[in-house]
Amino acid sequence: MQNNDKLLTARNIVKTFPLKAGGFTESSHRIHALNSVSFSLDRNSTLGVVGESGCGKTTLAKTLLRIHEPDSGSLFFDVPQSEIDMLDYLEQETEPGADIEGRELRRKTDFFSYNSKLLKKERIKMQYIFQDPYMALNPKMTVKKIITEPLIQNRMISGRDIDERAGNLLEIVGISPSSADKFPHEFSGGQRQRISIARSISTNPELVICDEPVSSLDVSIQSQILNLLIDIQKEFGISYLFIAHNLAVVFYMSDYVAVMYTGRIVEYGQSRELYSNPRHPYTKLLMNVIPEIGSGKKIFRMNESGEVPGLINLPEGCSFYPRCSVRMDICREMLPELEACGNGEHRCACHYVNRPDN
């Protein structure tokens, strides 16, 4: 596989959840958790995803893994670019037979169209680290069992190699291999998160999704875990999808950052570019309210008002309209598209930023 290929290309992912109406009936209303999310991720790099709670960060992560089945959209994961191009060509071609060929190819390339057998095989390359290391580890299993379970489940290891592999994994994450037979409750929060990390890298994955991996840890432990994640990336060439609400952490960890609001990406760009030149009013708001030592920023002097719109009846226009400081009439009527702004791949979905005279 060529190195300049993208590891992951997501196109127009839509995910809605039915709203329970009570009894056996399903309400016609739906919660629009993800509204046409597209992005791509290079090999050996990190995409950070930030946003408030309820903006769809975790839904995105779980939809990528097909823990939630998406409503529509496609995901090309570890597929050569040539095959994606071929698929695009076949699906546009009107020649007889092209549509059948196209469907055939889609079943082989689109992660969302895989059958269960192929899904199981490919999903080994995608692993997950959860926010709460207390909930994520089975209290009845020994550490050795926890971290080698993915290997055993997928028949990737023979019985006599288990001890060696477990010791090896524990060493990578900085836990003494002699603790392999201990139980999760014998470890502190930081150490448990290390065990979660060991489990996530056990199958040599291409992508690890980190869902708020440090938010539930003590301040003095957080940087240990972040450094560990970076060291592992350097050594094994893993890509991360790094979800967090703390901008400082996301900027530090990521090569690219996507800012999400009500299930849409509103700004996307290289970490450095986004930090030094944020464009979307929502990104600016987030940067303003995050407490930072030595910044002189007084977050308790903020006059921010307005509520996040509900995800059931999304407004026709920009969903940030009620809270926006630079809103215009057009924002209420028309949904802004992600358009190029600033340097490199910097893109922003805002009528104000992308207005012609700007």
Add this chain to the structure above:
Amino acid sequence: MEEKILEVKNLTTTFQLIKNRITAVENLSFHLERNEILAVVGESGSGKSVTNYSIMNLIEPPGKISEDSQVLFNGKNILEMDEKETSSIRGNRISMIFQEPSASFNQLFRIGSQIGESLRIHNKADKKNALAEAEKLLKDVHITNASDRVMDYPFQMSGGMLQRAMIAQALACSPDILLADEPTTALDVTTQAQILSLIYEKKEETGMSVIFVTHDLALVEHFADRIIILYNGRIMESGRTEDIFRAPSHPYTKDLLKAVPVPGIFKDSEKLFTIKGKVPSSDEKIPGCRYSPRCSSCFERCLTEEPELIEKENKQVRCHLAE
């Protein structure tokens, strides 16, 4: 200004368990002035919440506040009062807000009646007046449509709105002291900023004092007047906020300040500073200085002899190096 509204002296709170005895806080002494915000900063197991509950005398068995501890509110020891007297202070002169707003309201009663409850108890207001007052209080914490919202049940409100309602409830009897136990930890960063603004505004308006418990040092830099840094049940450093941030004396404070990533550094240019080791649990017995196993400037004396809390340059520090 220099008036002490609350004085805590030698507070020791222990929990007697079957196997062992946990000392959550030991010999804690500090005071709170009128109209100031005092931040109590610490990691998990440092004893910050226990301190708050001890002030309210809300420690239940197996927990025990030792005999020689004193919590003087306007010169009177809360710990020696009888149940009737403490009840007249709780929710009235000293009130409390908690971390998880949705867990702190009763889901079966309307917001309005829950806010008005303390008025009915302490001010003997009747139901109608209490509800009218609740509506006014909700308006004061910037909830739009307050007249409709008083009839809401807690599940109908968002997390940020509930936290505002809880503040309204705590402020109902215009207390002298507000104890805030990680009030923003469960909230979004944007909502966190709103809640902090609200607490600050109410403090300016009413002249109350606030004890603000948090694990996030960055949050209180410009917010608090004074800071107490707790570690494993001990005060490690305390002083005016500017002094602590400008010239931290204790290695733990210094390390904490460095360990928080600031925006503008990236993984390809800098490695994050880490504090070695792990946060001790409160039942761990550490000989000598509590921070010595993790301290980078630890020397022989630290391992055997625990330093005293000493006065140094307007601050209190517990470190042999500062002596």
